[in-house]
Amino acid sequence: MLSLTGLPLQIIASVVAIVVFAATMWLWPRFGGRSWKSWLGRIGAFLATQLAVLVAMGLIANGYFGFYSSWSDLLGTNGKPGTVVDHQPSAAGALSVTGEKNMYSAQGSARERSGLIQEIAVKGVTSGLSSDAYVYLPPQYFQPDYAQKRFPMALVLAGYPGSAEKLISLMQYPASALTAIEQQKLPPTVLVMMRPTLSGNRDTECMDIPGGPQVETFFTSDLPKALATTYRLGSDPASRAVIGNSTGGYCALKFALRKPDAYRSAISLSGYYTAPIDETTGDLFGGNGRLKQENDLVWRLKNTPAAPVALLLATSYDENNYDGTQAMVGAFKAPTKLSTITLDTGGHNFHTWTREIPPALEWLGKQLTVPQSA
Template sequence: MMGLTSNNVVIMAVVAALLLFTATIWLWPRLAGRGVTAVVGRVGMLAATQVAVFAAFGLFANQSFGFYGSWADLFGAENEMGVVVDHDTPGGRVKVTESRKLNVSGGSSPETGGRIDKVTFRGQVSRIASPAYVYLPPEYFQPRYSERRFPAALVLTGYPGTTEALINGLKYPQKSQKLVKEGRMQPTILVMMRPTVAPPRDTECMDVPGGPQTETFFTEDVPKAVSEHYRAGTQARSWGVIGNSTGGYCALKMAMRHPDAFSTAVGLSPYYKAPIDPTTGDLFGGSRQLERENDLMWRLGHKPAPPVSLLVSSSERGEKNYRATMRFVAKVQDLNRRGEPIRISSMILGTGGHNFNTWKREVSPALEWMSTRLHAD
């Protein structure tokens, strides 16, 4: 495959940079003259080498951090992420546009490697349509599990994020398949999406007054669509939500506000209050009360504690959310000591920035933790 994030593209860019660098060193003595040809030759060789080196570094960084998921995304030609207002409701809630095997050892068939479906969800309540990838574990296709409904996890990127980065960067399906194979996780359906359903606006998973009903889409439309199309559980105890950065805030908030949808949530490097900036616009319609209700710290002190299990992550050095995370953990612990049903766990690294390299270290432990708290129907 020659996609933007593929290993082949990165390797070709690195090889090209090395070859041009070597050629520049080798040919430099021949281009040492003062004539126009020699000067143009030196400039051309230097320019080509620098472009190749920058391209190689850029492609490697993009593969590591998931800035762009495809060539179309890089060049601004991606038009698949828009919001569709569905004025009528013909057809199903899920449209599968592509299926592919998981690139893992022994993944030649769905029964051994699982399958990834590229789908579009059409929300009948929110009127939002958005693409996603659905990972179905190998057990989903095995005869002995044919009557089983599997637990499911909604997996969210940060903002703006690319859904492909959850597969190629953080490798959620690959790590899930490995954990199940090792007996450390139960087979789980992963519904991988980005929270940006109204690009370029960052809705912070809010039902924006007069705007996109993002919270409704994720807490009502998506679980219902998945459960109707796939053999996924229908109860909150079968559903978890996990995300990084903006996706982490969304995960915690949606579980706390909608325990009837998600019983478990993981926030990797989350924050605890929605920002207001040029990317978000006015999320609350001027309502101070609505703003407070989406402030997770405020909720812990002013709203009944929901019966959910939460996991938050941070780093002692490198993460700006460390102190806020420890305050959040302490508040939940205090509620728990008073007999409230909310539960909290934490994953604190010694060092780690707000980036994919840090989240890669946290995905497997988070999936394993979540799996112990989800139940198959």
């Protein structure tokens, strides 16, 4: 039987309607008399035309809007009640690879020598947020000796408004990571490079905003789960780190301090320590003073139980975050570990950050736990 919503049935009904209409127009002069037969002929032709047109229009509308999905649905012959089935959120299908490009180095462009950069799309199962990202897979990921190995992962966040592409082109994260891996200062590590901005152009400061976008949930819950469905990554939080500059640096520290079960190491390059409120952020806290305190990192170090995480803060004597960095140093307590990089001079710019990335990656190499084999 033809499908009720299928195109073939719609075509047949449309052809029938056209034929009936044409036949009515052809035969109408024959029904011009005043006898009862002429009256019945006109009424029959009129009803047949109307019925054919209505059936064709109804089938086309049903196919478009989906009012009835099948003949049994239309005729009401299947009256079996539905069954409730409970489900748990799944990260399957939450990540798709949308593009690839070679990584060029002194060793050439072969992926088993220099690695590979993939562009991905991530859909947050819990947060409902989505974002594009770039993933750098180190050369070892493709080498036979590492075929059964899992890898540590570092989430790399740009500032606001920022650009994930700049993390590759200007800040040279893949190239710096490859150099550190070759020098055995960093274990082979997968980099996931992203913007911290997920909700239009709003600066959410990576927060779960009351009644608004749940950005922290995306980065600390949705993203690790989605990545695990596609890549050979470790599941231990000690094998995951987050790095960022400016806004990304604030987000990195906050993820580690608030969600140590997501990331155990965090690096902040010129990051600040409390979320600003301005025209780009809007109301982040919904008037909740306690929530504002909990997102103040110096306040957290002083007033909440110490998290078992390792933090690296990069600043310079010229930076606006220098005093805040000293406050962080004075506030932390064990088991939190805190280290700093302080340049003699350096502003809030890419040149400063590229000077800090190599020593930061070397520090990270001492913090990451290398996962067990797959």
